[in-house]
Amino acid sequence: MDPTRNPYCPGAGSPPPALVGRDAELETIRIAIERLRLGRFAKSVILTGLRGVGKTVLLQEFRRLGQSRDWVCQPLEASEGMRFPQAMAELVRKVLLRLSPAQNMADRAKRALGVLKSFQMRWNLPDGAGDLSVGLDPVPGWADSGLLDEDLAGLFAEVGEAARERQKGVLVTVDEVQYLKRKDLAALIVGLHQVSQEQLPFLVVGAGLPSVPALAGEAKSYAERLFNFRSINRLGDDDAKAALVEPADEEGVVWRPDALDQIVRETRGYPYFLQEFGKQAWDLADGPAEITGSDVDAAVATAVDELDTGFFSVRIDRTTDSEREYLVAMASLGKGPYASGRVAATMGKDTPGVGPVRDKLIKKGLCYSPRWGEIDFTVPLFDDFVRRRLRQSAGFRQR
Numbered sequence: 001m002d003p004t005r006n007p008y009c010p011g012a013g014s015p016p017p018a019l020v021g022r023d024a025e026l027e028t029i030r031i032a033i034e035r036l037r038l039g040r041f042a043k044s045v046i047l048t049g050l051r052g053v054g055k056t057v058l059l060q061e062f063r064r065l066g067q068s069r070d071w072v073c074q075p076l077e078a079s080e081g082m083r084f085p086q087a088m089a090e091l092v093r094k095v096l097l098r099l100s101p102a103q104n105m106a107d108r109a110k111r112a113l114g115v116l117k118s119f120q121m122r123w124n125l126p127d128g129a130g131d132l133s134v135g136l137d138p139v140p141g142w143a144d145s146g147l148l149d150e151d152l153a154g155l156f157a158e159v160g161e162a163a164r165e166r167q168k169g170v171l172v173t174v175d176e177v178q179y180l181k182r183k184d185l186a187a188l189i190v191g192l193h194q195v196s197q198e199q200l201p202f203l204v205v206g207a208g209l210p211s212v213p214a215l216a217g218e219a220k221s222y223a224e225r226l227f228n229f230r231s232i233n234r235l236g237d238d239d240a241k242a243a244l245v246e247p248a249d250e251e252g253v254v255w256r257p258d259a260l261d262q263i264v265r266e267t268r269g270y271p272y273f274l275q276e277f278g279k280q281a282w283d284l285a286d287g288p289a290e291i292t293g294s295d296v297d298a299a300v301a302t303a304v305d306e307l308d309t310g311f312f313s314v315r316i317d318r319t320t321d322s323e324r325e326y327l328v329a330m331a332s333l334g335k336g337p338y339a340s341g342r343v344a345a346t347m348g349k350d351t352p353g354v355g356p357v358r359d360k361l362i363k364k365g366l367c368y369s370p371r372w373g374e375i376d377f378t379v380p381l382f383d384d385f386v387r388r389r390l391r392q393s394a395g396f397r398q399r
């Protein structure tokens with residue numbers, strides 16, 4: 001059928017044509033925003049889930065929700081090697097400018113910019129306030145202790161006060177939380193803990209891989225009390241079908257029931273896969289206004305191929321030979337989670353011997369440890385992909 005009308009959109013952070021099955025999460029954030037508006041306490045939220053399950057698009061939706069309440073919403077995406085104090089300073093600067101445009105800057109926002117200046121001087125950061133800081137003095141004694149948690153708490157509190165003065169609020173989303181260094185994550189947790197006592201309209205929502213609760217717990221023991229960890233899972237059958245049916249319906253196209261059942265089976269309800277299979281089935285269908293089981297049959301190979309060369313391949317592009325050997329050993333054991341000892345034994349080694357490789361894979365976000373002594377892929381159906389690759393090319397290990 002006409003690809004220009006194809007509604008499905010597989011892609012990292014691509015907003016789906018129908019965002020289904022996430023009402024509970026949206027309600028949690030709506031309530032948090034309303035409570036903070038009333039000066040009540042609300043916990044920060046961290047979404048956790050496998051790759052492609054829909055964390056980033058939910059963060060976008062939260063920001064849209066915040067904007068509709070006239071909140072200033074600012075995203076941050078963590079990456080390996082990111083300089084966290086600098087990223088925070090840049091983020092705070094953007095928030096302050098959006099809270100209070102330069103020509104019309106309220107006193108509280110001016111003071112907050114002064115505090116930001118102190119923070120930047122203490123942390124040897126470039127002067128992020130730019131032209132606006134001309135004639136602005138740093139505010140000594142605020143956000144300049146040299147202890148990142150205290151200084152972040154000081155900055156966040158200023159932002160919260162500036163927002164309150166303007167009768168607004170601030171929502172910061174932090175994506176890919178697993179890439180934050182342990183000390184940065186600890187500082188963020190403690191900093192948020194301190195400002196949360198003041199019940200300011202300042203909310204942080206994070207998202208990351210399933211390893212995040214454990215990382216947060218290691219960084220600070222009371223993290224689980226401070227954050228509301230919500231795990232984002234694949235969609236149930238009815239929601240998975242709705243994710244395909246609703247967008248087609250808007251285009252006057254109908255999915256045959258057997259076609260839907262087959263896609264749900266193939267994708268196991270994982271949102272990224274639903275978008276990819278939906279897209280290929282639409283393009284291959286003869287139409288004019290329905291998608292049948294045989295259209296899906298024809299689409300499977302193309303969809304799998306697209307996923308293999310895109311979604312899955314990007315994950316292994318940055319792995320070393322020994323890391324790949326570990327992934328192959330995992331996949332050879334069937335479905336996860338896998339006992340680390342068995343993976344090591346499959347490689348003819350003992351657990352400590354492969355510990356560094358295992359740690360590297362966790363650090364790169366390819367694997368996580370669901371429980372002590374266990375390991376699993378962070379990418380759904382990755383075991384199938386590795387086995388397919390092995391079949392296709394005997395040279396996969398050496399690639």
Ligand SMILES: Nc1ncnc2c1ncn2[C@@H]1O[C@H](COP(=O)(O)OP(=O)(O)OP(=O)(O)O)[C@@H](O)[C@H]1O
Nearest residue numbers: 010011013016020051052053054055056057271272
């Ligand atoms: N609730 C949903 N309903 C339908 N499609 C969805 C839903 N959530 C996400 N998708 C689709 O799934 C794909 C992946 O979404 P997204 O990039 O948000 O996942 P993610 O969890 O952030 O993945 P990663 O961990 O790789 O960053 C996108 O193509 C998006 O359109």
Ligand SMILES: [Mg+2]
Nearest residue numbers: 012013055056
């Ligand atoms: Mg994402």
